Amino acid sequence: MLMRLVDWGDLEKEHSRVPELAGNRQSALTVGVFDGLHRGHRALIKKITQMAPKLVPAVVTFRENPKRLISSDHEQWRELINFEEKMDFLDTLGVALCVIIDFSEDFSRISGGAFVESLCRFLRPAYMAVGVNFHCGYRRDTDAGAFKALAENRGVRVEILDPVLEGGLPVSSSRIRQALKAGRRDEAALLLGRPPGTGPRGGA
Secondary structure, eight states: OOSEEEEHHHHHHHOOOHHHHTTTOOEEEEEOOOSSOOHHHHHHHHHHHTTTTTSEEEEEEESSOHHHHHOSOTTTTOOSSOHHHHHHHHHHTTOOEEEEEOOOHHHHTOOHHHHHHHHHHHHOEEEEEEETTOEESGGGOEEHHHHHHHHHTTTOEEEEEOOOEETTEEOOHHHHHHHHHTTOHHHHHHHHTSOTTOOTTSOO
């Protein structure tokens, strides 16, 4: 694996920054759970990897889906790919740096504004891409528009991407789960962009 992995907690503790991690370059950044790395997720990843080599393509993601951790119905939020598979996918897609958040009660209480400030301080993004339905912060207090305003106030260019559509509806992890639960594997494969259960290079 060529992609470098860093824990969010280590960034907070050591005040590490992208210059030390990636040769004094700024980053092109996206943030999300990226459960399944479906076609919509890969549209975001493509945006940041297109910025290389001038900017470091960086992803901030979670070790486990926060919804699964806080929900009483763990089966509803069963992961479409495990953590190791997600890392392998991101590496294959050209991500150079991946920051891993271990979701906790303390992290859940961080406001969206404080999160954006930390992203800018630790990872020095020059560009960020998020989906139109993106939310972050305590009780989802910051939507994509507010995230864009907060980051642009700090000099970061932010692009909000419309969802990738299939059959007139957005591609989403929830839609893929519903298709798999109903046994519609062809539909799930169409939304994922690959057969369910296959790895980044097409194998199981």
